Amino acid sequence: MTIYNMYVFDKYGTLLYYGEWNRLRKSGITEQEEAKLMYGMLYSIKSFVCKISPIDTKEGFLYYKTNKYALHYLETPSGLRFVLNTDIGATNVKEFLQQIYAKIWVEYVVKDPLWTPGSPVSSDLFKLKLDDFIKQSSLYGIRTI
Amino acid sequence: MSRQATRLDAKKVNSELLTLTYGSLVSQMLRDFENIDDVNKQLERIGYNMGMRLIEDFLSRTSSPRCLEMRDTADKVQQAFRMYLNVQPTISNWSAAGDEYSLIFDNNPLTEFVELPPDMTNLRYCGILCGCIRGALEMVQLEVQCWFVQDQLKGDNNTEIRIKFIRRLEDAIPAGED
Secondary structure, eight states, X not given: OOEEEEEEEOTTOOEEEEEXXXXXXXXXXXXXXXXXXXXXXXXXXXXXXXXXXXXXXXXXXXXXXXXXXXXXXXXXXXXXXXXXXXXXXXOOHHHHHHHIIIIIIIIIIITOTXXXXXXXXXXXXXXXXXXXXXXHSTTTOXXXX | XXXXXXXXXXXXXXXXXXXXXXXXXXXXXXXXXXXXXXXXXXXXXHHHHHHHHHHHHHHHHHOOOOXXXXXXXXXXXXXXXXXXXXXXXXXXXXXXXXXXXXXXXXXXXXXXXXXXXXXXXXXXXXXHHHHHHHHHXXXXXXXXXXXXXXXXXXXOSSEEEEEEEEEEOOOOOOTTOO
């Protein structure tokens, strides 16, 4: 079990935070480029899922999986998007993302008066708390390979 | 209520502290601006900025989905007042189109111990609440208009805030796509 990396976007597609833990392969493009690519894909998947779904889409896009990794997606009604890449064995990641939102994001970003809404997060306290939270979760596990 | 309080595990603050802090904010602003319209504007702006952040706290605690109907929204706003100010406003006076409603407060924690001097009748003492509602709803893609119809401070029986739905804001499209 492991967590690779995490992106947080706001509703305008701005990358608010990027965190990396066990990422084994780099994309070879700059972080900004990568974020744009990622956001564009998420946006497309989201609208694709909504259009193609044969039943009512309450939750919409939740995650996708490849042979090697899984990408989990949480969108809040206020338009924040949390994206977490994990290995394919991870379970209950949606609850985990919800907890990151409630316990870390709201506490250390939204309640930080020095943070301007819509701008990237640079708070060290947030970084520290997020790091602790991720490393203590059962999803993080021991690094393999 | 008690069940909910334990579940949400909020830090409790004495409401008198809030009332007095808010009171000193308003009186400081009256000293700073002199012009009451400016104070009204600033209170609304402060509320708006608060609402923009407060909504995240609200959403993370209640994990409620996006509202599709104004009646859902009204319930959520009511729930938020219970959560943050521990008052339960009554929702009433729906317009025929269902896009406008009133929140009626029997008592308002912000206005305890407050009396408006007679020369300040156009001060909207609780304007911060309107701004807060507007800011919070804007973050969930709802543009609303929000104003006071009745105010206990001005001798009315109740405090009444009117909320009118203007439009649903569109989700942003990433740059470079049409």
